[in-house]
Amino acid sequence: MRRLTFGMNLSLDGYTAAPGDDLGWSVPSDELFQWWSDRVEATGLALYGRRLWEAMSSHWPTADQQPGATPAQIEYARRWRDMPKVVFSSTLSAVDGNARLVTGDAVPEITRLKAEDGGPMDVAGATLAAAAMRAGLIDEYAIVTHPVLVGGGTPFFTALDNWVDLTLVETRTFPGGVLLTRYETRQ
Numbered sequence: 001m002r003r004l005t006f007g008m009n010l011s012l013d014g015y016t017a018a019p020g021d022d023l024g025w026s027v028p029s030d031e032l033f034q035w036w037s038d039r040v041e042a043t044g045l046a047l048y049g050r051r052l053w054e055a056m057s058s059h060w061p062t063a064d065q066q067p068g069a070t071p072a073q074i075e076y077a078r079r080w081r082d083m084p085k086v087v088f089s090s091t092l093s094a095v096d097g098n099a100r101l102v103t104g105d106a107v108p109e110i111t112r113l114k115a116e117d118g119g120p121m122d123v124a125g126a127t128l129a130a131a132a133m134r135a136g137l138i139d140e141y142a143i144v145t146h147p148v149l150v151g152g153g154t155p156f157f158t159a160l161d162n163w164v165d166l167t168l169v170e171t172r173t174f175p176g177g178v179l180l181t182r183y184e185t186r187q
Contacts, residue, residue, distance in 0.1 A: 002044065002113065003120045006129040007142030007182075011150040014157065016126045018150035021051070025148045029175040030072065032144065037076040039142075043083055044119020047110065048099075049128035050089035056080070056124075061097055086113070088128050107135045130158035140184050141166065147177040 008016045009026040017023055028036065040046075048056070063069060064077035085099035088106045095101045102109050110132050113121060123129045123138070132138050143156070166183035173179055 001115060002118050003139040004047075004110070004114055004123060004132065004137055005120060005140040005142055006123045006133065006138050007039065007140075007144065008124070008126070008129075008156060009144045009146060010156045011146055011148050011153075013149045013151065014155055015150050015153040016156050017154040019153050021154070022150075025150060026146055029178070032174040032178055033072055033076070035172075035174070035180070037072065037079060039122065040076065040079045040083055042120065043122045045113065045121045046083055046085045047106075047113075047121060047123045047128060047132075048085055048087045049125030050087065050092055051127070052125035053085075053087045053089070053092075053095065053099075057095070057097065057099075106131050107137070110137050111135070126154045126156060126158075133158055133164075134160060136164075136185075138185060140169075140182060143181045143183070144174075145179045145181070 009028070010016050011018070011025060018025060060077050060080040062077075064074040069077075081097060083098065085097070086102055086109070087095045087099050088102050088109070090103055092101060106128060110123075114137060123132050129138070165186040167186055168181065169184050170182040171180065
């Protein structure tokens with residue numbers, strides 16, 4: 001059975017994007033960028049919601065060919081392209097690259113994917129993760145908290161019907177006061 005992790009950058013007040021989908025507050029240090037790149041390398045399958053898919057797929061497929069691309073950006077672009085992806089959307093008609101599109105209900109498909117053999121899965125995108133969270137499908141939360149208050153936007157967590165008990169499994173501080181906390185769900 002595969003493990004499912006929800007990990008994203010978030011503001012101290014709990015948002016993955018500020019109003020207007022502004023991500024300017026979450027520019028990673030070189031060390032944090034490498035941590036995210038290593039996560040992509042270790043991911044067996046990434047699950048994307050439409051909005052994050054559109055943002056990532058508009059940049060990373062050719063980021064390594066852009067003037068001034070750093071070695072780390074080149075490596076991340078290669079890893080991102082190679083990583084198998086499933087995109088969940090009711091409005092897209094096609095996806096490209098190493099991805100396939102699912103237009104139906106995400107929860108049964110995520111449940112089916114978790115039951116398969118294979119490497120760990122990451123869910124990317126707060127809206128898609130909210131559905132998996134409410135269904136009790138997330139095994140780990142990787143929270144990368146930036147020391148900024150953005151006052152609103154897209155929340156990392158969704159409203160839940162029941163408590164979810166968690167166990168802290170890792171903490172790490174990155175430059176600029178950015179803090180990683182990883183929690184596993186208690187079964």
